[in-house]
Amino acid sequence: MTEWGDGTRCVHTGSAEPVAGQPFLAGPVLAAPYHLGPGHLGADDFYGRAGNPTWRALESAIGGLDGGLCTVFPSGMAAITTLLRTLLSPGDVIVVPADGYYLVRTFLAELDVRAREVPTVGPWTPEVVAGARLVLLETPSNPGLDVCDIKEIAELAHAAGALVAVDNTTATPIGQRPLELGADISVASDTKAVAGHSDVLFGHISVTDEALWTQLQRQRSMGGAIPGPFETWMVHRGLGTLDVRLARQAENAAALVEVLHRHGGVADVRWPGWPTDPSHAVAVRQMRRFGGVFTFVLPSAEHVTKFVAESRLVAAATSFGGLHSTADRRARWGDPVPEGLVRFSAGLEDSHDLVRDVLAALDRALAGPVQ
Known part of the structure; x- marks a missing residue:
């Protein structure tokens, strides 16, 4: 086989x-x-x-x-x-x-x-x-x-x-x-x-x-x-559906990573599948596909909370790899990362819906004061 x-x-x-x-x-x-x-x-x-x-x-x-x-x-x-x-x-x-x-x-x-x-x-x-x-x-x-x-x-x-x-x-x-x-x-x-x-x-x-x-x-x-x-x-x-799920998740991750790299309010976008990522040169030699998990950093923990609250498609959840797009602020669990680091797991939503929703949620989360 x-x-x-x-x-x-x-x-x-x-x-x-x-x-x-x-x-x-x-x-x-x-x-x-x-x-x-x-x-x-x-x-x-x-x-x-x-x-x-x-x-x-x-x-x-x-x-x-x-x-x-x-x-x-x-x-x-x-x-x-x-x-x-x-x-x-x-x-x-x-x-x-x-x-x-x-x-x-x-x-x-x-x-x-x-x-x-x-x-x-x-x-x-x-x-x-x-x-x-x-x-x-x-x-x-x-x-x-x-x-x-x-x-x-x-x-x-x-x-x-x-x-x-x-x-x-x-x-x-x-x-x-x-x-x-x-x-x-x-x-x-x-x-x-x-x-x-x-x-x-x-x-x-x-x-x-x-x-x-x-x-x-x-x-x-x-x-x-x-x-x-x-x-x-x-x-x-x-x-049985792992192959098709990973393909959609990677497609969604690539679409989101592309727009996040251009977003002025987002820092340190990481995804091994992105050509300029520090991990890409090694990843492309040994990985057969790059999956749907990527990270980025918002200015604060409060901005992450507001971003998820403003999104209609992204749920706050730990774990990754599921059908739904999720965001996890990893510093809350004690990981030695910035307070605003988001581990994002791209789900199986339509790419254009997901990109539009994430950008709109980011714009609302980054506009004005946060509680």
């Missing part, structure tokens, strides 16, 4: 062979115990915490897109914390993005490990990765949208004996393929674009090493970090 296009792969990967009278996508299996034969060791399923055919169908689909062996989890944080607990022992060194998702750094602060924080843009030198067990990248970073060279860093880390994991949430499995670029692990919050409808929490890890995949499957069962079958089915259903 690797020779097929993204849309075909999103629709068909993980699908069972067609059977007359059966649905295209099998419904969720809601069992806790399963009937046992003379012995369970050769059976796929015997207890709901250890296995579920609904999980395996989605794991086959996402693993096919990632190019690896996939394990699904009930959230992105469940995925990445399971990964960190599986790989790290007390005293280990992990290189972690200083500008990445803040809860990962919070979690690491509570482990008996040594976290070496490095900005996504580096500098990436042998000294940075020396002695590390794991190098964790987040590219594009959240929320700054900086990009680092996965292939180059993977070669550097592997030479130092470290594994490389990439948080691929912003890019998605069809926007970027870290495993093909030399990373050992791709981890993501599928709550965002993969599920795509803002109605389910989910996450996954894909790896190239079967022994590590077996460890992750075991840790998921032992730790109880298991996704619900219905939520798993919902993600699989949403995955």
Whole structure:
């Protein structure tokens, strides 16, 4: 299936062979115990915490897109914390993005490990990765949208004996393929674009090493970090439209970024797909598409609040990648960014409607005093 296009792969990967009278996508299996034969060791399923055919169908689909062996989890944080607990022992060194998702750094602060924080843009030198067990990248970073060279860093880390994991949430499995670029692990919050409808929490890890995949499957069962079958089915259903959703979101992001670059009241517009963006040169080498997430800065937090209030199409919400356009003022969550930085997630609205609405809301928000 690797020779097929993204849309075909999103629709068909993980699908069972067609059977007359059966649905295209099998419904969720809601069992806790399963009937046992003379012995369970050769059976796929015997207890709901250890296995579920609904999980395996989605794991086959996402693993096919990632190019690896996939394990699904009930959230992105469940995925990445399971990964960190599986790989790290007390005293280990992990290189972690200083500008990445803040809860990962919070979690690491509570482990008996040594976290070496490095900005996504580096500098990436042998000294940075020396002695590390794991190098964790987040590219594009959240929320700054900086990009680092996965292939180059993977070669550097592997030479130092470290594994490389990439948080691929912003890019998605069809926007970027870290495993093909030399990373050992791709981890993501599928709550965002993969599920795509803002109605389910989910996450996954894909790896190239079967022994590590077996460890992750075991840790998921032992730790109880298991996704619900219905939520798993919902993600699989949403995955089928990932290609067309990302295409519209990127189209909307490009249209908005173009007008925002010309807007006098907006500063520091960032989107890896824009030709003059500081991340574009690296992004264009390793990303297959640029998605719908971009950032810009308004003069103050109050201006952001007024902008969202004046918009008819943009909702204030954290998370991204859904059908609706949303704006999130990231400083409220403790990210070290300007008070007026907006992480904007372009939805599936018509581009001309969205551009007109955003410009009108900005003009009203920036005109006169703010409360």
